[in-house]
Amino acid sequence: MYRLCVIEGDGIGREVVPAAIEVLRQLLPQLQVVPARAGWDCFRETGEALPQATLQSLRDCGAGLFGAVSSPARRVDGYRSPIVQLRQQLQLSVNLRPVRSWPKVSSRQGVDLVILRENSEGLYSGREHLEAPGVAIAERVVSVAACQRLARRASQIASQRKARRITLVHKANVLPLSCGLFRDSCRDLLMGEGWGDVLDERLVDLAALQLVERPDDFDLIVTTNLFGDILSDLACHWxxxxxxAPSLNWGDDIALAEPVHGSAPDIAGSGRANPLASILSLALLLRYHWQRGDLADRLEEAVQHLLESGAPTDFGVDTTRRITDGVIEALNGA
Incomplete structure (x- = not known):
């Protein structure tokens, strides 16, 4: 029995998440869905952006789908991003973001890479304070333990992909203690796992340039939290x-699938939201957490078939419904 904690969140999350669940039920008819709440609207109604009941539901299910969350444009006392809290409190210490060329929607063919980023530390640790009037300090946290967890996942993914290159991305020339610790910890573990022949490294500014110039040179990128957040959004252009853009927040015996887009309040409720990022995030959950690569392949092939057919990803007010129906028809061989 597969159990899935479902957090629709805010905005278009309430549209794309039900669409993705409808598709997943074609592959897992006995799927048990456990609804839960989190997000800005939840905070405004209850005073909590991430209720303890939601955390417990995710722990009980061991797997989840998170839709989207709105964030206030200013600091609000008591509010903190629920997705960041989920990553930290559930020890979802690795974030996996695949980037690949898709028919019709990609401006360049031949791109197929994965960005693995540390998901719980770095500048997202939440350690900020005012040192003096007009001076704010943010603390960057990098630990050997978190780096090693990331490197072990990188070794696992590299084996599955038969990786031709593993690229460590950092800024150790400017941050020799924190980025140096990241680089050395990951490199030592990956060397010990036998990846020395394909292991290289890049400074983050050069990596950004090369992801724009020649993304097909990359295979598996391993980096820190903030750098990975920026580079993966840059790379998803391809x-x-x-x-x-799908993603998977990945821990030990627990994982949370998450489309990367935001809550898009400007189109919420209009039916225009594209559910493919949510659908492809569930493919990552199937492949890497539930170990159902066969079903993940079927789901990704259905998306490939839909796009190859020439179906546009923007159908106006019918986008969500028509893409959902198109993926289901492709799954069922219609």
């Missing part, structure tokens, strides 16, 4: 943008 997949067709944020509407095609």
């Amino acid at each position: 997949s067709g943008g944020l509407a095609m």
Whole structure:
């Protein structure tokens, strides 16, 4: 029995998440869905952006799908991003972002890479304070333990992909203690796992340039939290943008699938939201957490078939419904 904690969140999350679940039920008819709440609207109604009941539901299910979250444009006392809290409190210490060329929507063919980023530390540790009037300090946290967890996942993914290159991305020339610790910890473990022949490294600014110039040179990128967040959004241009960008927040015996796009309040409720990022995030959950690569292949092939057919990803007010129906028809061989 597969159990999935489902957090629709805010905005278009309430549209794309039900669409993705409808598709997943074609592959897992006995799927048990456990609804839960988190997000800005939840905070405004209850005073909690991430209720303890939601955390417990995710722990009980061991797997989840998170839709989207709105964030206030200013600091609000008591509010903190629920997705960041989920990553930290559930020890979802690795974030996996695939970037691949898709028919029709990608501006360049031949791109197929994965960005693995540390998901719980770095500048997202939440350690900020005012040192003096007009001076704010943010603390960057990098630990050997978190780096080693990331490197072990990188070794696992490299084996599955038969990786031709593993690239460590850092800024150790400017941050020799924190980025140096990251680089050395990851490199030592990966060397010990036998990846020395394909292991290289890049400074983050050069990596950004090369992801724009020649993304097909990369295979598996391993980096820190903030750098990975920025680079993966940059690289998803080659997949067709944020509407095609899936991710998986990955821990030990627990994982949370998450489309990368935001809550898009400007189109919420209009039916225009593209559900493919949510659908492809569930493919990552199937492949890497539930160990159902066969079903993940079927789901990704259905998306490939839909796009090859020439179906546009923007159908106006019918986008969500028509893409959902198109993927289901492809799954069922219609």
